[in-house]
């Protein structure tokens with residue numbers, strides 16, 4: 001039997017005015033955007049962390065330091081492509097990903113098909129392997145107060 005491995009990712013970014021809001025590889029129109037050293041795409045960051053965790057390859061900050069000027073404002077899709085390269089070099093392929101985005105506003109659901117299509121292309125896997133779910137936190141906590149966005153991902157990988 002091929003070896004299956006599971007990984008988990010969690011991440012948070014602040015939301016502030018005058019920042020772009022990149023989420024799942026696409027840019028959302030909103031009065032606030034996500035703050036970070038890179039483009040602050042929280043969904044891509046949790047996918048990277050879940051995949052690296054599944055392969056026991058540390059985390060996104062270990063590979064792409066937020067102290068390194070090289071990664072300032074970088075498109076997180078490039079980081080995800082690099083993680084996929086590391087994963088495939090180690091002999092792994094993705095079984096499936098299941099993700100949840102926690103965001104009070106704007107509504108994420110209308111954008112999910114575009115996110116899936118974008119991420120499937122970056123990762124070179126079928127859209128059917130990527131699940132993206134969205135929830136609010138019912139106005140509770142930092143997500144509910146629209147101060148931030150968080151996300152979770154679990155990933156199943158297997159040795160090819």
Ligand SMILES: [Zn+2]
Nearest residue numbers: 011040042045
């Ligand atoms: Zn992040």
